[in-house]
Amino acid sequence: MKKAPSGLKYAASHEWVRDEGDGTATIGISEHAQESLGDVVYVELPQLGMSVVAGEETGVVESVKAASDIYAPIxxxxxxxxxxxxxxxxxxxxxxxxxxxxxxxxxxxxxELHNLMDTEEYESLAAAD
Structure with a gap:
């Protein structure tokens, strides 16, 4: 696994969060998550304007091996x-x-950003997977 970028926050469900510093955040899945899934063939994303709640399902990512829920980390x-x-x-x-x-x-x-892991904590979690 490549080193996870510093400056991001991570959820135990393998989503990352980049605080953009303007009251917004960008969300994706980690390198570890996409490697575990394999070749991604479909992504179902939340709708614009939708309210998401930390820890709740917001979409799905499907690969040739499996389908996995995407959770809102914040x-x-x-x-x-x-x-x-x-x-x-x-x-x-x-x-x-x-x-x-x-x-x-x-x-x-x-x-809620304080409830997420930093890079070092996330890498320890991913290594134990």
Whole structure:
């Protein structure tokens, strides 16, 4: 597994969160998650304007091996989705932290970021998987 980028927060369910510093956050799945899934063939993302709640299902990612739920690592309103993933879901495999992001939210409770793991904590969790 490649080293997870620092500066992100991680959920135990393998989603990452990048606090954009303007009250919004970008969310995707980790390198470890996409490697476990294998070749991603479909991504179902939340709808624009949808309210998501930390820990609740917001979508699905399917691969040639399995389907896995996507959970919201923090609560907020979905303000953007990565439309590229509709036609090219395999972007998640090649660039899970950059062009393979899933959705962005307007954060409703910034304190929820404190409930997530930092890079070192997440890498320990992923190594134990």
């Amino acid at each position: 609560s907020g309103e979905v303000i953007a989705v990565n439309a590229l993933l509709e036609d090219e879901p395999e972007i998640v495999n090649g660039s899970p932290y950059d062009s393979g992001w899933f959705f962005r939210v307007k954060i409703s409770d910034p304190t």
